[in-house]
Amino acid sequence: xxxxxxxxxxxxxxxxxxxxxxxxxxxxxxxxxxxxxxxxxxxxxxxxxxxxxxxxxxxxxxxxxxxxxxxxxxxxxxxxxxxxxxxxxxxxxxxxxxxxxxxxxxxxxxxxxxxxxxxxxxxxxxxxxxxxxxxxxxxxxxxxxxxxxxxxxxxxxxxxxxxxxxxxxxxxxxxxxxxxxxxxxxxxxxxxxxxxxxxx
Numbered sequence: 001x002x003x004x005x006x007x008x009x010x011x012x013x014x015x016x017x018x019x020x021x022x023x024x025x026x027x028x029x030x031x032x033x034x035x036x037x038x039x040x041x042x043x044x045x046x047x048x049x050x051x052x053x054x055x056x057x058x059x060x061x062x063x064x065x066x067x068x069x070x071x072x073x074x075x076x077x078x079x080x081x082x083x084x085x086x087x088x089x090x091x092x093x094x095x096x097x098x099x100x101x102x103x104x105x106x107x108x109x110x111x112x113x114x115x116x117x118x119x120x121x122x123x124x125x126x127x128x129x130x131x132x133x134x135x136x137x138x139x140x141x142x143x144x145x146x147x148x149x150x151x152x153x154x155x156x157x158x159x160x161x162x163x164x165x166x167x168x169x170x171x172x173x174x175x176x177x178x179x180x181x182x183x184x185x186x187x188x189x190x191x192x193x194x195x196x197x198x199x200x
Contacts, residue, residue: 028088028138031122031147038153041121045157048120056164057184060112069095069119071112075102087115089123089137106186110155115139117154122147159185160193174199 036044054063061071089095097115099108123137139147160183172178180190 027135029135031118031137031139031151032126033146034121034125034150036121036150041117041150041153042157042162044120045117045154046161048116049158049161054158056159056168056182060109064097064112067095068093069097072096072098073101074098075100086111087118087137087139089119091134091136093124093127095119104186106180106184106189109184110159110186110189113155113158114151116158117151118147121150121154156189156193156196159183160190162197165193165197169194169199 034041052063052067064071087095087097097112099111103111118137118139122139127133139151165179165183168182169179172182174194176187176190176194179194180187183190185193
C-alpha cells in the first residue's frame with residue numbers, strides 16, 4: 001500500500017509539471033484595436049446580446065457559464081498584486097473574468113459586459129481570421145486607450161441597446177435613476193448612455 005501511495009503521488013507530480021510546462025509555452029496576447037466604428041461595435045454588441053438570449057437586467061453570471069466562462073472574485077490586495085488581468089481567455093475559448101469583492105452589483109455588471117467586449121472584439125474576431133492560432137488573451141486590469149474605449153462601447157450597447165434604452169428612458173420621463181435600475185446598471189453608466197444618445 002505505501003508503494004501505491006508513493007506511485008500516486010509521483011503521478012500527480014508529473015501531471016502538475018506537465019501542466020506548468022504547458023502553461024509556460026502558451027502565448028497570451030494583449031487586446032489590439034478592432035478598428036471598427038462606434039456604430040459597428042454597437043451593432044455587433046446588440047446582435048451578440050440577442051444571439052445569447054440576454055434581456056435587460058438578466059443575471060450575467062449564468063450567461064458567463066453558458067458561454068464557457070467563469071467569474072472569480074478577488075480581494076482588493078489580490079487585485080493590486082495580480083497579473084492575471086481583468087479577463088483571461090484560453091486558446092479553447094474558455095475564459096475567466098476577475099471581479100473585485102468590494103464593488104457594487106451594478107458596477108460588476110458593467111465590468112462583466114466590458115470583458116465580454118474584449119472577448120468578442122479582441123479575441124473571437126481575430127480568431128476568425130486566424131483559427132489555427134494557439135494563443136490566448138489577457139486584458140490589463142488598468143488598461144487605457146482604444147481597446148478600452150471599444151470594450152466600453154460594447155458594454156453600453158450590450159446592456160442598454162439603443163432602441164430599448166430610448167423607449168424605456170422616455171417611458172420613465174427621462175429619470176436616470178429609474179432607467180439605471182431597469183437595466184441593472186449604475187447611475188453613471190445610464191447617464192453616459194443617455195448623453196451619448198442625445199438626451200439632455
